Structure formats: structure tokens, C-alpha cells
Amino acid sequence: MSVNPKTTYRRILLKLSGEALMGEEGFGIDPKVLDRMAQEIKELIEMGVQVGLVIGGGNLFRGAGLAEAGMNRVVGDQMGMLATVMNGLAMRDALHRAFVNARLMSAIDLTGVCDSYNWAEAISLLKSGRVVIFSAGTGNPFFTTDSAACLRGIEIDADAVFKGTKVDGIYSADPVTNPDAELYSHLTYDEILDKELKVMDLAAFTLARDHSMPIRVFNMNKEGALKSIIMGGTEGTVIDHSENFSK
Ligand SMILES: Nc1ncnc2c1ncn2[C@@H]1O[C@H](COP(=O)(O)OP(=O)(O)OP(=O)(O)O)[C@@H](O)[C@H]1O
Ligand SMILES: O=c1ccn([C@@H]2O[C@H](COP(=O)(O)O)[C@@H](O)[C@H]2O)c(=O)[nH]1
Numbered sequence: 001m002s003v004n005p006k007t008t009y010r011r012i013l014l015k016l017s018g019e020a021l022m023g024e025e026g027f028g029i030d031p032k033v034l035d036r037m038a039q040e041i042k043e044l045i046e047m048g049v050q051v052g053l054v055i056g057g058g059n060l061f062r063g064a065g066l067a068e069a070g071m072n073r074v075v076g077d078q079m080g081m082l083a084t085v086m087n088g089l090a091m092r093d094a095l096h097r098a099f100v101n102a103r104l105m106s107a108i109d110l111t112g113v114c115d116s117y118n119w120a121e122a123i124s125l126l127k128s129g130r131v132v133i134f135s136a137g138t139g140n141p142f143f144t145t146d147s148a149a150c151l152r153g154i155e156i157d158a159d160a161v162f163k164g165t166k167v168d169g170i171y172s173a174d175p176v177t178n179p180d181a182e183l184y185s186h187l188t189y190d191e192i193l194d195k196e197l198k199v200m201d202l203a204a205f206t207l208a209r210d211h212s213m214p215i216r217v218f219n220m221n222k223e224g225a226l227k228s229i230i231m232g233g234t235e236g237t238v239i240d241h242s243e244n245f246s247k
Contacts, residue, residue, distance in 0.1 A: 013152055052156050054149040063142075102130060164220030
């Protein structure tokens with residue numbers, strides 16, 4: 001499959017927030033959001049962009065929240081990781097319904113439900129135009145799917161990690177609680193650390209920085225935002241090493 005001349009992206013790792021998958025619902029998955037994201041991913045595949053996908057689990061379970069309620073943290077994290085498999089199953093189904101070839105891999109063996117994570121196979125599937133969904137995070141407790149996204153992004157040699165979230169990008173403060181917060185179009189890794197901005201957990205962020213993996217944070221609730229970025233648009237916030245950013 002050839003890369004459309006309108007985009008410079010060859011392969012991306014797309015991370016979708018589990019919480020944003022809830023849409024208007026209070027828990028679980030809003031099928032409208034799921035189907036829209038499947039269509040948006042389909043457009044990228046049709047443009048020749050290879051797409052690896054990581055989906056969060058915040059719409060179902062987070063280990064930290066379960067531990068606060070009294071559960072053992074490791075058990076809570078295992079539930080969180082399984083929640084990401086459930087989101088992965090739903091997304092694979094939505095992609096198949098949209099006639100997009102997709103495979104679901106899990107960092108925890110779940111024979112009969114989905115494939116186990118296999119790096120070489122993932123690369124081969126991506127090259128043949130299939131979407132590969134990497135679920136169950138890193139397979140280890142005390143991490144998040146942001147870490148998994150950066151890890152898998154580096155492993156598959158993605159051009160960038162695209163982090164789809166509920167807000168337009170990275171702000172000077174949490175825009176949900178600070179209406180006056182300013183949106184940044186570009187930040188260096190060091191600026192994020194200096195300003196102590198809450199973009200990703202530190203483990204994920206330092207992994208991306210140490211391997212010079214650019215991160216693009218964008219609003220996945222904004223229809224067409226993903227395609228716009230892929231086509232060179234200025235949506236969201238770019239994080240990389242460059243001091244002189246011009247895009
Ligand atoms: N400086 C900031 N800029 C942007 N968002 C911020 C900032 N500080 C805090 N936030 C909050 O971070 C949230 C983004 O959360 P994010 O999408 O990363 O959730 P997540 O925990 O990775 O998702 P999930 O667990 O559901 O997959 C935003 O909704 C926003 O309220
Ligand atoms: O590598 C990982 C990834 C995730 N978890 C657990 O899953 C939940 C859901 O992921 P989010 O990134 O918060 O959406 C997370 O809170 C952890 O409990 C994990 O243990 N290891």
C-alpha cells in the first residue's frame with residue numbers, strides 16, 4: 001500500500017482515551033463514539049497510513065481508583081488491563097463492521113479471545129495494511145496505557161504517538177477546572193517537565209523523550225481532527241525536542 005502524497009506519516013501509534021469512549025454515557029462505551037473512531041481510522045488506512053492502536057480503560061476500571069476503594073492494587077491493575085482488552089474487542093468489532101481488517105493482541109495471554117502480543121507479527125500485519133490493536137497495556141501493574149502507547153510506538157518504529165483525549169491539547173493548566181488556561185501548539189519535552197504539565201504519567205513521558213518519540217495530543221471528540229493532523233493541519237499540541245517549531 002503506498003503512502004498518499006498528502007501525508008508524511010508512514011506509521012503511527014494512536015492512543016485513544018477509554019474515558020472519551022464513554023461519550024455521553026456515565027460508564028462503558030458509547031457505540032456512536034466507537035463507530036465514528038472506526039470510520040476515522042478507516043480513512044487513515046485508505047490513505048496508506050499504518051495504524052497501531054492502544055485504547056485506555058478509564059471508561060471501565062482504573063487500578064488506582066479500585067485501590068482507593070480498598071482493593072489490592074495489583075488486582076485492580078489487572079482489572080484495568082482486562083478493561084482495555086474489552087475496549088479492544090469492541091473496537092476490533094467496530095472496525096470489522098466498517099470493513100477494516102484489524103487484529104487484537106494482548107500483553108496478557110487470553111487464548112481463544114485474542115492473539116498474544118508478538119512484535120514481529122505486529123510489524124508484518126501493519127505492513128499489510130491491518131490495524132493492530134495492542135491491549136492489556138504493558139502487561140504489568142503500576143503502569144498506564146500511556147506507557148503502553150509510548151512503548152509500542154517505539155517498538156513498531158512509529159513516526160509519532162497520537163494521543164486522543166477529551167480536550168484540545170495541552171494547556172497551561174487543566175482546562176476542565178481552569179477556563180482561562182492557555183492552549184499550547186508546541187512544547188519541548190523539557191518544557192513539559194519544567195512547567196509540570198499533566199500530559200502523561202512520567203514513565204510514559206520519559207520513555208518518549210529518551211527515544212525521541214514525538215507526541216501529538218488532540219481532541220478525539222472533534223470530528224475530523226485526526227485526519228486534519230495527518231494531512232498537516234495544526235490541531236492539538238506537538239511535543240518533541242525541537243526548540244524552533246514552525247508547523
Ligand atoms: N495541562 C493540561 N492540559 C490538558 N489536559 C490536562 C492538563 N492537566 C490535566 N489535564 C486533564 O487530563 C485529561 C486527559 O486525560 P487522558 O485523556 O490522558 O486520560 P487517560 O487517563 O489517559 O485516559 P483513559 O484512562 O480514559 O484512557 C483531560 O481531560 C484534562 O482534564
Ligand atoms: O500497562 C498497564 C496499563 C494499564 N494498567 C491498568 O489499566 C488501567 C486502565 O488504563 P488507563 O491508562 O488508566 O486508561 C490503569 O489505570 C491500570 O490500572 C496497568 O496496570 N498496566
